[in-house]
Amino acid sequence: QQSAEDLARVPANSTSNILNRLLLSYDPRIRPNFKGIPVDVAVNIFINSFGSIQETTMDYRVNIFLRQKWNDPRLKLPNDWRGSDTLTVDPTMFKCLWKPDLFFANEKNANFHDVTQENILLFIFRDGDVLVSMRLSITLSCPLDLTLFPMDTQRCKMQLESFGYTTDDLRFIWQSGDPVQLEKIALPQFDIKKEDIEYGNCTKYYKGTGYYTCVEVIFTLRRQVGFYMMGVYAPTLLIVVLSWLSFWINPDASAARVPLG
Structure with missing residues (x-):
């Protein structure tokens, strides 16, 4: 293994050497700016698929790219680095770096994707910025109010919170511009529009430990009345109308009245 003095003398023209120099004295157990200002983590989400709302379990499932x-x-x-301003790094290096302890506060079940390998993308920029993108499938709780069913509108949240770092150490913020990208998503019973997406801050206080950073996105889902008009209302109305026909049949024609009864 090369010493710090040996690495310092190596020309900064090799990506491998650069990574070795960066990690030589790096401690992933310590956050950036330790004992200083909090680390601001910009969050961005691309939604690949949005599962249908389940009324029985009151949840929904999404497949997303989570970017931090x-x-x-x-x-x-280093200043003597003459290569690209951005290094695309193998996901194995992700384990060697400090990373935010983000979790989904209203999550019921979640899993990473690792086919054909871990779905993690890691960029390191010249100024020390780190960008991590990972693919996740998550089942999230969504309490439903079915009072106006089937002409109801539901609001489902996705909350991203820090598990261990208080707001003194870590802050989540939505990336400026378009933090949640939702394109060409079709649901069988609901309409979901990009312009109906809302963003908020849900920082939480836990007695004994303090305040924990939290951001949330709220999806507004409007139920498709046409789905129920054709699948429920129209057939029901037809059955009722047919049942009324028996009143116009001669009372003595019992054989004809029974099938319509």
Whole structure:
């Protein structure tokens, strides 16, 4: 293994050497700006698929790309680096870096994807910015109010919270611009529109430990009345109308009245 003095003398023209130099004295157990200002983590989500709402279990399932970006001064590329301003790094290096302890507060079940390998993308920028993108499938709770069913509108949340770091150490913020990208999503019973997406702050206080950063996105889902008009209302109305026909049949024609009764 090369010493710090040996690595310092190696020309900064090799990506491998650069990564070795960055990690030589790097401690992933310590957050960036330790004992200093909180780390701001910009969050961005791309929704690949949005599962239908389940009335029985009151939840929904999404497949997403979760992207997090923060600055780690320890990963700033050396001044003598003459390569690209962005390094695309193998996902195995992800385990060697400090990372935010994000979890989904209203999650019921979740899993990573690893076919054909771990679905993790890692970028390191010249100024020390780190961008991580990972593919997840998540089942999230969504309490439903079915009072106006089937002409109801539901609001389902997705909450992203820090598990261990308080707001003194870590803050989640939505990426500026278009933090949640939702394109060409079709649901069998609901309409969901990009312009109906709302963003908010849901920072929480836990007695004994303090305040924990939390951001949320709220999806507004409007039930498709046409789905029920054709599948429920129209057939029911037809059955009722047919049952009334028996009143116009001669009372003595019992054989004809029974099938319509």
